Amino acid sequence: MKISVSSAPLTDIKKDAVILFFQELENLLPAGNTKLAKQVDALVKTSPFKGKAGQTAVFPMNGKQIIVTGIGEPGRFHHALLEQAAAAAVRTGKAAGLKSFAMASTIKLKGLSESDYHLLAGRGAAWGTYSYDINKSDAKKAPACSLAFCGKVKSRNAIKTAEAQGEALVSTADVANMPGNQATPESIADWAKKMAKETGLGCRIMNTAALEKKGCGGILGVSQGSAKEPRMIILEHKGTDTKAKPIVLVGKTLTFDSGGISLKPGKGMGWMRYDKCGGMAVLAAMQMIGKIKPATPVIGILGAAENMPGSNAIRPGDILTAYKGKTVEVLNTDAEGRLVLMDALGLAADYKPQAIVDLATLTGACIVALGSSASAILGNDQKLVDTLIKNGELAGERLWQLPLYKEYTDDMKSDFADLSNLSKSGGAGTATAAAFLQEFVPDDIPWAHLDIAGTAWLESPKPYQAPGATLFGARLLAQWLVALD
Structure with missing residues (x-):
């Protein structure tokens, strides 16, 4: 999976889907995304989505898909849950025929550094693209997928590492x-x-x-x-x-x-x-x-x-x-x-x-x-x-x-x-x-x-x-x- 950085806001990014993380029903979008957060929160309230670990839901919005993905309860968070949430979101998107994804460049999660977020979420997204089907007679070559982190990024080293590790996995x-x-x-x-x-x-x-x-x-x-x-x-x-x-x-x-x-x-x-x-x-x-x-x-x-x-x-x-x-x-x-x-x-x-x-x-x-x-x-x-x-x-x-x-x-x-x-x-x-x-x-x-x-x-x-x-x-x-x- 090609992973990049974009200065475009999440609402304007030219991607098939935007991935948003939730801790139970708390939207983890960083500051500066108030309108998008309110719109998504309103959609979530009327859906079965509860932000449980690995749970996902898809909502159409402004010509693209919004994929919400859960990391579970605040008191039980560990790093694997974030990586798994990113993978679950991409798997959900791929099943719906989506190929390009975007995430916020930061996440409102206490105790998680920006570099850890980039590595875990980026690597998880790459892992979410994988399927083992080489022995299936009707298997088709999977289309290439991409991910963009939208917004300011202090260092791109973790993103490069996530891409390299994802390719290796x-x-x-x-x-x-x-x-x-x-x-x-x-x-x-x-x-x-x-x-x-x-x-x-x-x-x-x-x-x-x-x-x-x-x-x-x-x-x-x-x-x-x-x-x-x-x-x-x-x-x-x-x-x-x-x-x-x-x-x-x-x-x-x-x-x-x-x-x-x-x-x-x-x-x-x-x-x-x-x-x-x-x-x-x-x-x-x-x-x-x-x-x-x-x-x-x-x-x-x-x-x-x-x-x-x-x-x-x-x-x-x-x-x-x-x-x-x-x-x-x-x-x-x-x-x-x-x-x-x-x-x-x-x-x-x-x-x-x-x-x-x-x-x-x-x-x-x-x-x-x-x-x-x-x-x-x-x-x-x-x-x-x-x-x-x-x-x-x-x-x-x-x-x-x-x-x-x-x-x-x-x-x-x-x-x-x-x-x-x-x-x-x-x-x-x-x-x-x-x-x-x-x-x-x-x-x-x-x-x-x-x-x-x-x-x-x-x-x-x-x-x-x-x-x-x-x-x-x-x-x-x-x-x-x-x-x-």
Whole structure:
């Protein structure tokens, strides 16, 4: 979506629709729009619109459409609601055949800076243009959409960032939503290589031979039951700060997870195309970084593999050797993500980074604990954890910290190897999985783990998005990395 700034008043702007935000029934138009506010308020009073989060309504006015969109109750506002309201408004407009939109350059919302408003509303509007229909035989190319912020703007940096991030989200979403027969480890590697070339990132792909030479027994073990070979995808933004150590982002990228021999129930297994969403968040974040080009060097690592119950698949009781030599007893082949990540984290540590952050749709226990309202964060460095939580709030992606006690590490010990991939007690699944991962990160490197199992995709439609990948994590990573400059 092309996002611009216009000096024209909202009432005069030559666009198909004007988007207005409401907090319940309070119009959030800034000062100077008294006549428009009165006209819209009069229309709202006679409609079912109550300004609830994600609720929209359309009113014809003076040759254009007015789309009102709600952010909900004043006492329960968080940044995601504004982004979702913008996305819902554009989706509503697109459904009505509208292509060009306008918003006020500021918003009357306490505690929200102008730059935050531009980033959230602009990025949300871009996300609202997206639909996944490439596999529909009657799909037509969607017309290009545009958005203008009307009025004085102090700085256009946030608007440029919103446009860049929106483009990255929309383009990555197609890969994230593809089924396992289309989004294979090899095809994702090819897409990453093409994206890297377009955005000025470095790209290195490790195939089976390279992984074997390196001794990455985790990702090789997970993939050995599949006809699809694994790939370790490494993207690099060099940055301009030559003295800075890099940040390394690691994403679990299981292109399809059947559970392996520890087969998942058939009901709902089709959603396991989204077990790659940790890697998709890293892929989108790296594209954002490639477009925005912060000073800090950033490395993105995607461990891409397919977990299938083929004749050569790993068995419960098998022992795998991770990169750098630790051994792991496989108690359940459906706890495969951590086996891929143990190699990726070892490779991440080789960069001697200032921090490592991994993202993974790792445990069903996280969904039980937090549902779809927040992702879990655990780590070995409280400053890093606090920083990511803060940037998540600003980016509209909420994190909730869970503890990482020594008892959880003890619970992952094996009688036959250094570690097992499942806890002995069966409890605290999210924390014990994180404790397992911690064993592959040197103590002197700050590290955080984000379990995005409950937030990575939607199984039912929302006003702001159809079912599919949310790319949760990409926004907060970009927010954090840009703030480091």
